[in-house]
Amino acid sequence: MSRILPLLIAFVLACVPAGARASGQGQDPHLATVSDLELSGPVAKPAAAYLGLAGGDAGFRLSQIKADFLLVEVFSMYCPYCQAEAKNVNVLYGLLQKSPAAARVKMLGIGAGNTPFEVEFFRDKYGVPFPLFPDAEFACHKSLNGPGTPYFMLLKADGAGAFTVAYSHMGAFGDPGAFLDTVLAKAGLR
């Protein structure tokens, strides 16, 4: 046992930084509410159809999306953790679409500090099937108190142009099915 103890300690120490590095620079802001964020266009036809928006070059506000809940991923093309998690997030979206909650929970991504080109490059590289929008000047990111990325928020519209944060998670979420279960439970849809 005396020989195992140092190895156990080494194991625990090794795990700590690995966990601490699950997301990019920034902290979890643990927000209770989120303002009606304004996202920039253009909104492509498939995205407009999915989100219930008019589409076109103009931007929009979160409150214009036709859904009871929004599952928002704040990401960055420059964030290796977001890159590593991209395939899992695609699986999450696929599972959501197959679930009975698909019409009530809509998913979108906000590229913190990313230009339209950078967001499109990220989308193309990983074949992201849900809508992504640029936040080139960090306006949304600052409004959210600068969370580390990737950052996931389940938002519930309060009907008055603001949103309650029903659940949030910073960093990789592990198993997409288990994460979706958590999200739907927090939404009261399980």
Next chain:
Amino acid sequence: MHRIAMAFALLAALAAAPAEAGPVPPELIYHAGDLKPTDSVLKVAVGQQAPDFTLPAVNGDHVTLASYRGLKNVVLSFVPAAFTPVCSDQWPGYNFARDLFEQNDAIVLGVSADNTPSQYAWTKEMGGLWFPVLSDFWPHGAVASAYGVLRSSGTSERAIFIIDKAGVIRFIDVHDINTRPDLGVIVRELGKLKP
């Protein structure tokens, strides 16, 4: 008992090993706050021959700009300092976008006025970079000064120079030091160099 110990050791090694290139851990980043966007006077212009230089690289080689003449377009990327917020994701982003550079027959040369040991530690924390990282430490900031992007603080600007295969400067962006240059602009400008 020995097998159990080995299993723990293996798990520990797996837990510690980065799965891929990662960003620099937040606790190692020095935040200097918002800085004056630019603080230098450019000494070169688009259409001019790029000043040649030879600088030491992190891998122990010396890299000469002119050695790419006739072979590669060069994206000369000056960044202010190791272990600072914007720089620490700008270059890992160029890892992610490597194929965009290669599709345009371009190499990135990363330059800062840090010394090689600091750059070594920094790029190790990033998980490595596919392009040379060069130290403009001594004579301090001489290359940055030749291009006119040495700030009064002794760091370089956050600047992009695109140099074609003939060694001619084709694009300059002395960027706001507090923000990242748009990758889309760099790719668009590289696209203009295609014959």
